[in-house]
Amino acid sequence: xxxxxxxxxxxxxxxxxxxxxxxxxxxxxxxxxxxxxxxxxxxxxxxxxxxxxxxxxxxxxxxxxxxxxxxxxxxxxxxxxxxxxxxxxxxxxxxxxxxxxxxxxxxxxxxxxxxxxxxxxxxxxxxxxxxxxxxxxxxxxxxxxxxxxxxxxxxxxxxxxxxxxxxxxxxxxxxxxxxxxxxxxxxxxxxxxxxxxxxxxxxxxxxxxxxxxxxxxxxxxxxxxxxxxxxxxxxxxxxxxxxxxxxxxxxxxxxxxxxxxxxxxxxxxxxxxxxxxxxxxxxxxxxxxxxxxxxxxxxxxxxxxxxxxxxxxxxxxxxxxxxxxxxxxxxxxxxxxxxxxxxxxxxxxxxxxxxxxxxxxxxxxxxxxxxxxxxxxxxxxxxxxxxxxxxxxxxxxxxxxxxxxxxxxxxxxxxxxxxxxxxxxxxxxxxxxxxxxxxxxxxxxxxxxxxxxxxxxxxxxxxxxxxxxxxxxxxxxxxxxxxxxxxxxxxxxxxxxxxxxxxx
Numbered sequence: 001x002x003x004x005x006x007x008x009x010x011x012x013x014x015x016x017x018x019x020x021x022x023x024x025x026x027x028x029x030x031x032x033x034x035x036x037x038x039x040x041x042x043x044x045x046x047x048x049x050x051x052x053x054x055x056x057x058x059x060x061x062x063x064x065x066x067x068x069x070x071x072x073x074x075x076x077x078x079x080x081x082x083x084x085x086x087x088x089x090x091x092x093x094x095x096x097x098x099x100x101x102x103x104x105x106x107x108x109x110x111x112x113x114x115x116x117x118x119x120x121x122x123x124x125x126x127x128x129x130x131x132x133x134x135x136x137x138x139x140x141x142x143x144x145x146x147x148x149x150x151x152x153x154x155x156x157x158x159x160x161x162x163x164x165x166x167x168x169x170x171x172x173x174x175x176x177x178x179x180x181x182x183x184x185x186x187x188x189x190x191x192x193x194x195x196x197x198x199x200x201x202x203x204x205x206x207x208x209x210x211x212x213x214x215x216x217x218x219x220x221x222x223x224x225x226x227x228x229x230x231x232x233x234x235x236x237x238x239x240x241x242x243x244x245x246x247x248x249x250x251x252x253x254x255x256x257x258x259x260x261x262x263x264x265x266x267x268x269x270x271x272x273x274x275x276x277x278x279x280x281x282x283x284x285x286x287x288x289x290x291x292x293x294x295x296x297x298x299x300x301x302x303x304x305x306x307x308x309x310x311x312x313x314x315x316x317x318x319x320x321x322x323x324x325x326x327x328x329x330x331x332x333x334x335x336x337x338x339x340x341x342x343x344x345x346x347x348x349x350x351x352x353x354x355x356x357x358x359x360x361x362x363x364x365x366x367x368x369x370x371x372x373x374x375x376x377x378x379x380x381x382x383x384x385x386x387x388x389x390x391x392x393x394x395x396x397x398x399x400x401x402x403x404x405x406x407x408x409x410x411x412x413x414x415x416x417x418x419x420x421x422x423x424x425x426x427x428x429x430x431x432x433x434x435x436x437x438x439x440x441x442x443x444x445x446x447x448x449x450x451x452x453x454x455x456x457x458x459x460x461x462x463x464x465x466x467x468x469x470x471x472x473x474x475x476x477x478x479x480x481x482x483x484x485x486x487x488x489x490x491x492x493x494x495x496x497x498x499x500x501x502x503x504x
Contacts, residue, residue: 004017004166004218006136006172007135007136007137007166007168007172008136008137008166008216009136009137009138009139010137010138010139010140010141010210012210013137013141013210013213013216014216016213016214016215016216017215017216017217017218018215018216018217019217020046020047020049020050020165020217020219021050022215023047023050023163023214023215023217024047024050024051024054026129026161026163026214026215027051027060027062027128027129028128029059029060029061029062030061030062030085031062031063031128031129032062032063032065032124032125032126032127032128032129033062033063033064033065033127033128033129033130033131034065034066034119034127034129034130034131034151034152034154034155034158034159035048035064035065035066035070035130035131035132035155036066036067036131036132036133036145036146036148036150036152036155037066037067037068037069037070037071037074037133037148037150038066038067038068038069038148038149038150038290038291038311038312038339039067039068039069039092039148039266039290039291039312039314040069040070040071040072040092040223040224040225040226040314041071041146041147041148041223041312041313041314041315042067042133042145042146042147042148042149042150042152042223042312043066043070043071043072043074043133043148043223044131044132044133044163044165045072045074045133045165045167045219045221046165046217046219046221047131047163047165047217048070048074048077048078048131049074049077051078051083052077052078052080052081052083053081054083055078055081055082055083056081056082060083061082061083061084061085062083062084062085063084063085063086063087063088063125064078064083064084064086064087064088065088065089065115065119065124065127065151065155066089066090066150066151067090067112067148067149067150067151067152067311067312067339068089068090068091068112068150068290068312068339068381068383069090069091069092069093069380070091070093071223071224072221072223072224073093073095073224074093075087075091075092075093075095075096076093076094076095076096077095078096079093079095079096079098079099079104079105080095080099082104084099084105085105085106086105086106086107086108087100087105087106087107087108088107088108088109088110088115088124089108089109089110089111089112089114089115089381090109090110090112090380090381090382090383091107091380091381092380092381097378097379097380100378101377101378107378107381109371109378109381109382110381110382111343111382111384111386111387112290112339112343112382112383112384112387113339113340113343113344113345113384113387115151115154115339115340116151116154116182116338116339116340117340119151119154119155119158120154120158120185121185121186126158127155127158127159128159128160128161129159129160129161129162129163130152130155130156130158130159130161130162130163131162131163131165132145132152132155132156132162132163132164132165132206133145133146133164133165133167133170133219134146134164134165134166134167135166135167135170135171135172135174135175136166136172136175136205137164137166137213137216138205140207140210141208141209141210141213142203142205142206142207142208143156143162143164143205143206143208144174144175144178144204144205144206145174145178145180145205145206145336146167146170146174146223147170147174147223147312147313147336148311148312148313148336149178149180149311149312149336149337149338149339149342150311150312150338150339151338151339151340152206152338153180153182153206153207153338154182154338154340156206156207156208156212157182157207159212160212161212161213161214162208162212162213162214163213163214163215163216163217164213164215164216164217165216165217165219166216166217166218166219167219167220167221168218168219168220169219169220169221169222170222171324171327173327173328173331174327175204175205176204176331177204177327177331177334177335177336178204178205178335178336178337179200179201179202179203179204179335179336179337179341180202180203180204180205180206180207180337180338181201181202181203181337181338181341182202182338182340183340191346192341192344192346192347194341194347194350194351195350195351196351197261197286197287197288197307197308197309197335197351198286198307198309198335200335202337222320223313223320225315225316225317225320226293226294226314226315226316226319228266228267228268228271228272228293228294228316229268229272230272231268231272231273231275231276232272233431234400234431235268235269235272235273235276235400235431236272236276237431238269238272238273238276238398238400238429238430238431239272239273239275239276239277240276241429241431241433241434242273242276242356242396242398242429242434243276243277243279243280244434245427245434245436246259246280246282246354247280247281250282257281257282257283257284258282258283258284258285258286259282259285259354260351260352260353260354260393260394261286261287261288261309261351261352261353261354262274262285262286262287262288262289262353262354262355262356263287263288263289263290263348263353263354263355263356263357263388263392264287264289264291264293264295264355264356264357265290265291265356265357265358265383265384265385265388266290266291266293266314266383267358269358269398269399269400270293270356270357270358270398271293271294271295272295273356273398274293274295274296274299274356275294275295275298275299277295277299277304278298278299278302278304280304282304283303283304284306285299285304285305285306286305286306286307286308286309287299287305287307287308287309287310288309288310288342288347288348288351288353289308289309289310289311289342289353290310290311290312290339290342290343290383290384291310291311291312291313291314292308292310292312292313292314292315292334293314293315294315294316294319296308296310297315297319297322297323297330300330300333306333307333307334307335308333308334308335309334309335309336309337309342310334310335310336310337310342311336311337311338311339311342311343312336313336339384342384343384343387343388344387345387345390345391348387348388348391348392349391352392352393353388353391353392353393353394354392354393354394354396355385355388355389355392355394355395355396356396356397356398357370357385357388357389357395357396357397357398358370358385358397358398358399359397359398359399359410359428360372360373360379360399360410361399361408361409361410361411361412361415362397362399362410362411362412362415362425362428362449362453363411363412363413363414363415364411364412364413364414364445364446364449364450364462364466365422365442365445365446365449365477366422366425366428366437366445366449367414367415367418367420367421367422367425368389368397368415368418368419368420368421368425369415369416369417369418369419370382370383370385370419370420371417371419372416372417374416374488374491374492375415375416375417375485375488376416376417382419385419385420386419386420386424389420389424389425390420390424392426394426394427395420395424395425395426395427396426396427396428396429397420397425397427397428397429398428398429398430399429399430400430400431401430401431401432401453401454401455401458402455402457402458406455406457407491407495407496407497408491408497409454409455409457409458409462409487409497410430411430411449411450411453411454411455411458411462412487412488412497413462413465413466413479413480413483413484413485413486413487414479414484414485416485416488422437422442422445425437426438428449428452428453429453430453430454430455432452432453432454432455432456433451433452433453434452434453435448435449435451435452435453436448437449441476442476442477443470443477443478446466446478447466450462450463450466458497458498461498465480465483466478468480
């Protein structure tokens with residue numbers, strides 16, 4: 001096995017090289033499996049396929065825990081074959097989504113910083129097997145991750161056995177980019193000794209006793225690429241509103257021209273809004289986030305950003321190859337951490353992030369729904385947005401004011417599912433405008449959101465709802481309970497939020 005000498009530096013481990021089919025036999029029915037992967041990056045690519053194939057022919061059900069969503073249609077394949085009994089903490093696959101909403105797979109939607117903590121405390125079932133993608137194994141048996149870190153270190157720390165997928169498609173130059181640190185058990189835990197997003201507090205590999213590595217599978221397959229779409233007139237308008245607001249914060253002395261560390265959630269709108277910062281006057285920007293998307297590298301290339309800390313690369317095909325071909329240029333500017341650290345409330349609060357995440361919808365009082373269509377059907381999951389919103393210096397949520405060619409208003413009287421309550425939301429932005437909710441009481445927030453964020457087609461109806469609620473019901477947070485979800489009911493029945501509206 002001398003051809004792998006530069007990748008498997010502990011020679012005795014070469015004896016563990018086997019096929020994906022043989023490695024998959026190590027997973028038993030009802031096992032809890034911890035698998036690497038975070039937003040389509042760094043997931044295991046061959047052993048899961050063999051597990052799915054086994055599930056077609058034998059009784060095999062597992063609980064699958066990852067960092068976040070998987071690439072290469074892996075979630076959909078495992079759901080389709082009936083392999084999964086339970087899934088957490090995040091997914092974004094259409095086939096998996098259908099299985100979740102049909103009740104075929106039990107889905108636990110979690111704050112991404114919580115999963116490792118719950119594993120450590122015993123609140124979740126113990127991980128039996130960890131399947132981790134690596135670009136190298138060190139002389140001590142340490143596992144060097146690839147394009148994401150996710151919960152991999154926590155899985156390795158707890159699992160009875162570890163299966164390593166050594167992916168030769170990933171550059172060995174990724175080694176040195178990671179900073180692996182896990183908090184100790186509570187109580188009497190020491191602080192996370194990080195005061196700057198570029199501070200390194202751990203090791204460049206996941207520590208692992210070599211005796212626990214049960215199999216090594218050689219693969220040669222790239223990550224699947226990000227599916228985010230380019231910006232458009234709407235996202236450009238959102239970016240303009242955000243830039244104008246941040247410029248005002250600088251002018252008032254609340255921020256410097258380098259702002260504070262930026263965080264952006266995954267997705268088209270947040271990525272496009274971040275890209276919009278290229279045309280701003282800000283400089284010396286930094287990022288402390290979970291995903292590093294195309295916009296991160298666009299800002300680095302434009303010399304607007306000087307460093308970025310995250311948990312995963314989530315890149316388009318063009319940007320993926322650009323980054324991998326220029327790793328030496330980026331390497332001293334990037335850090336990839338476990339998601340427990342990238343999303344840790346202590347670190348986020350200390351660094352004071354400006355957090356930009358996408359809302360599915362929000363209501364007139366500032367409550368945000370990020371996950372459930374019509375309050376019932378899961379889209380992807382909460383992800384890390386709550387980790388950041390609760391602890392950020394500025395918690396900003398962005399969305400276009402309407403969807404489905406105007407059939408849906410993204411601003412509603414009352415959200416039917418709350419992921420981020422009004423107490424955690426500072427700024428709301430649509431292409432119509434920006435509502436700064438800081439220091440405002442509920443009635444003040446409602447009027448500002450109606451004036452600034454609601455689409456003109458929905459604004460008169462929303463104003464009428466709010467006015468009547470204030471007069472006929474009153475209260476600290478006026479609502480017409482008989483009508484508060486009528487927009488969603490109309491959408492379900494007629495395909496448009498304002499059709500068949502009997503009272504308006």
